[in-house]
Amino acid sequence: xxxxxxxxxxxxxxxxxxxxxxxxxxxxxxxxxxxxxxxxxxxxxxxxxxxxxxxxxxxxxxxxxxxxxxxxxxxxxxxxxxxxxxxxxxxxxxxxxxxxxxxxxxxxxxxxxxxxxxxxxxxxxxxxxxxxxxxxxxxxxxxxxxxxxxxxxxxxxxxxxxxxxxxxxxxxxxxxxxxxxxxxxxxxxxxxxxxxxxxxxxxxxxxxxxxxxxxxxxxxxxxxxxxxxxxxxxxxxxxxxxxxxxxxxxxxxxxxxxxxxxxxxxxxxxxxxxxxxxxxxxxxxxxxxxxxxxxxxxxxxxxxxxxxxxxxxxxxxxxxxxxxxxxxxxxxxxxxxxxxxxxxxxxxxxxxxxxxxxxxxxxxxxxxxxxxxxxxxxxxxxxxxxxxxxxxxxxxxxxxxxxxxxxxxxxxxxxxxxxxxxxxxxxxxxxxxxxxxxxxxxxxxxxxxxxxxxxxxxxxxxxxxxxxxx
Amino acid sequence: xxxxxxxxxxxxxxxxxxxxxxxxxxxxxxxxxxxxxxxxxxxxxxxxxxxxxxxxxxxxxxxxxxxxxxxxxxxxxxxxxxxxxxxxxxxxxxxxxxxxxxxxxxxxxxxxxxxxxxxxxxxxxxxxxxxxxxxxxxxxxxxxxxxxxxxxxxxxxxxxxxxxxxxxxxxxxxxxxxxxxxxxxxxxxxxxxxxxxxxxxxxxxxxxxxxxxxxxxxxxxxxxxxxxx
Ligand SMILES: Nc1ncnc2c1ncn2[C@@H]1O[C@H](COP(=O)(O)OP(=O)(O)OP(=O)(O)O)[C@@H](O)[C@H]1O
Ligand SMILES: [Mg+2]
Numbered sequence: 095x096x097x098x099x100x101x102x103x104x105x106x107x108x109x110x111x112x113x114x115x116x117x118x119x120x121x122x123x124x125x126x127x128x129x130x131x132x133x134x135x136x137x138x139x140x141x142x143x144x145x146x147x148x149x150x151x152x153x154x155x156x157x158x159x160x161x162x163x164x165x166x167x168x169x170x171x172x173x174x175x176x177x178x179x180x181x182x183x184x185x186x187x188x189x190x191x192x193x194x195x196x197x198x199x200x201x202x203x204x205x206x207x208x209x210x211x212x213x214x215x216x217x218x219x220x221x222x223x224x225x226x227x228x229x230x231x232x233x234x235x236x237x238x239x240x241x242x243x244x245x246x247x248x249x250x251x252x253x254x255x256x257x258x259x260x261x262x263x264x265x266x267x268x269x270x271x272x273x274x275x276x277x278x279x280x281x282x283x284x285x286x287x288x289x290x291x292x293x294x295x296x297x298x299x300x301x302x303x304x305x306x307x308x309x310x311x312x313x314x315x316x317x318x319x320x321x322x323x324x325x326x327x328x329x330x331x332x333x334x335x336x337x338x339x340x341x342x343x344x345x346x347x348x349x350x351x352x353x354x355x356x357x358x359x360x361x362x363x364x365x366x367x368x369x370x371x372x373x374x375x376x377x378x379x380x381x382x383x384x385x386x387x388x389x390x391x392x393x394x395x396x397x398x399x400x401x402x403x404x405x406x407x408x409x410x411x412x413x414x415x416x417x418x419x420x421x422x423x424x425x426x427x428x429x430x431x432x433x434x435x436x437x438x439x440x441x442x443x444x445x446x447x448x449x450x451x452x453x454x455x456x457x458x459x460x461x462x463x464x465x466x467x468x469x470x471x472x473x474x475x476x477x478x479x480x481x482x483x484x485x486x487x488x489x490x491x492x493x494x495x496x497x498x499x500x501x502x503x504x505x506x507x508x509x510x511x512x513x514x515x516x517x518x519x520x521x522x523x524x525x526x527x528x529x530x531x532x533x534x535x536x537x538x539x540x541x542x543x544x545x546x547x548x549x550x551x552x553x554x555x556x557x558x559x560x561x562x563x564x
Numbered sequence: 565x566x567x568x569x570x571x572x573x574x575x576x577x578x579x580x581x582x583x584x585x586x587x588x589x590x591x592x593x594x595x596x597x598x599x600x601x602x603x604x605x606x607x608x609x610x611x612x613x614x615x616x617x618x619x620x621x622x623x624x625x626x627x628x629x630x631x632x633x634x635x636x637x638x639x640x641x642x643x644x645x646x647x648x649x650x651x652x653x654x655x656x657x658x659x660x661x662x663x664x665x666x667x668x669x670x671x672x673x674x675x676x677x678x679x680x681x682x683x684x685x686x687x688x689x690x691x692x693x694x695x696x697x698x699x700x701x702x703x704x705x706x707x708x709x710x711x712x713x714x715x716x717x718x719x720x721x722x723x724x725x726x727x728x729x730x731x732x733x734x735x736x737x738x739x740x741x742x743x744x745x746x747x748x749x750x751x752x753x754x755x756x757x758x759x760x761x762x763x764x765x766x767x768x769x770x771x772x773x774x775x776x777x778x779x780x781x782x783x784x785x786x787x788x789x790x791x792x793x
Pocket of ligand 1: 588606607
């Protein structure tokens with residue numbers, strides 16, 4: 095018989111106590127694994143979200159976290175807006191002139207390059223207009239660039255793909271400016287698809303309905319990013335919605351109106367498709383002074399310009415620029431991390447208590463087994479051998495308990511994997527393990543070794559001659 | 565005659581609970597020949613068990629030598645004695661011999677687990693058959709009668725192919741009929757396996773059947789006439 099068999103026999107002989115100790119350890123390990131899995135899922139979800147492609151978010155002065163929550167996560171209370179001419183500062187002189195021509199506004203704006211334009215060269219600038227809801231989901235007014243330029247995934251190289259339909263267009267003959275693309279969760283939970291018309295509500299999930307509807311032209315595939323729970327609408331359509339144009343004084347409105355109509359006639363080759371041009375004129379786009387953006391996603395062509403631009407923007411009085419990855423990591427470090435660490439600590443204490451349980455269980459059995467030990471010694475077993483048997487017994491509890499806990503935890507994870515993926519985009523299965531989990535077995539083995547020390551020492555010291563007499 | 569066991573000038577002293585030392589054994593000479601079966605009789609408290617423990621290397625004498633085959637076990641380290649015991653000595657106790665967690669067969673196997681000698685797994689089964697318990701191989705000790713338990717213990721003591729079997733009143737707790745069976749079994753098996761035997765007994769009738777009877781009270785010079793009883 096091997097020592098393992100002997101230890102296993104002892105384990106089985108005291109089955110009730112063994113099973114109870116094993117279960118308590120199993121529950122402890124299960125909790126640790128679960129917390130680690132949650133930790134893994136959350137940090138994974140955070141990294142996925144942090145892999146946004148753009149390196150700066152520019153928004154009105156205020157809390158950097160709130161700007162990030164709004165722009166990256168589409169969460170938190172809506173924030174103030176930035177005037178459109180601030181957004182224009184990120185563009186070159188010809189592009190600005192183009193905007194003035196198309197939308198109407200102070201012609202001087204088109205005569206100089208944007209202050210921040212040189213920083214951006216080679217990168218991209220994507221505006222977001224927030225504030226509306228579709229059901230409980232945020233409506234995001236943006237430009238087609240959002241889908242063309244942004245990437246996601248761990249390497250930030252996956253373009254958005256569609257389970258149905260297509261991306262937003264600047265203008266389409268069919269729906270003019272009133273197109274929408276919905277994230278996968280929005281489509282699922284609101285039960286909408288391509289062809290459906292959505293009516294955003296203003297200001298809050300329960301706000302009043304806008305009369306204008308946006309026709310859904312695309313449903314995105316799940317990305318595991320907050321984009322899954324957003325509805326994207328054409329920024330121009332967003333502005334044309336009731337109450338979205340910033341109120342301005344009358345003469346200014348007139349001036350822009352004229353400028354606008356001039357644009358249409360003088361320059362037929364606007365930013366939009368030539369064939370849609372005719373229909374585009376049916377809608378009068380609102381003028382620059384009436385326009386606002388909530389935040390601006392910026393990717394510097396040369397990443398080295400990022401910090402410089404951030405400083406330049408933050409020195410101004412109107413706006414702030416934040417690095418979303420930094421904010422996300424800060425959020426992770428400041429709130430989620432400590433919480434999970436606390437949880438982990440508690441569960442580790444559970445394991446420790448379970449290990450004490452092993453100690454008590456084995457130690458209590460020492461009185462019964464002193465004679466067994468003496469008999470084994472009389473059969474030629476060495477002190478070290480009987481000691482080893484005790485340690486193996488403790489290891490058995492540890493390994494079986496750890497396996498039990500692992501299976502329990504991963505069973506639970508597998509059971510909820512679908513929901514986890516829906517909510518976070520992180521795919522988890524029965525066998526997906528975090529690296530930390532690999533540390534559990536050595537940890538538990540160490541704990542059980544420590545737990546076995548006292549009884550093992552007592553086994554080592556067992557006097558053969560006197561215990562054979564009992 | 566070739567000796568399997570040769571004891572010379574053996575002295576064993578225990579420290580007393582009240583202080584002072586008590587010399588339990590002082591044996592100038594005791595020898596057992598190869599294959600010989602010797603009965604050891606003596607008063608209760610006379611030191612019989614202590615003597616067996618010394619021979620098995622479970623206790624260390626204060627003086628003297630114990631030679632088994634060619635090995636002077638008093639010179640061995642504790643580990644050396646453990647190893648020697650596993651390979652050369654079989655031990656049958658008065659009672660409570662078996663490990664309760666193990667089946668009869670496993671108990672017999674335990675007898676050859678700790679030695680470095682042969683681990684022929686069929687030997688355990690053979691021995692069980694020899695003691696007439698082949699059909700009880702998978703019973704736990706608690707499911708066996710005391711006599712059956714003692715037979716398993718004999719099989720186990722022989723499992724490691726010892727040179728000498730030490731038996732400490734193996735029949736004391738068994739009813740007379742079983743005692744008779746156990747005694748015959750242990751003697752026959754030792755004879756077949758060519759194992760020498762030193763058996764402690766109270767029973768003069770049993771002792772009389774042995775090749776030789778040693779009276780501890782005679783060979784032990786310690787405490788003669790003075791030990792409390
Ligand atoms: N560890 C010990 N410490 C002190 N005295 C001991 C110890 N072990 C045995 N003795 C003493 O040694 C003497 C011999 O004990 P032993 O058990 O060898 O007697 P025995 O001949 O086997 O008696 P019995 O026939 O009753 O089993 C006893 O007086 C006992 O009190
Ligand atoms: Mg005795």
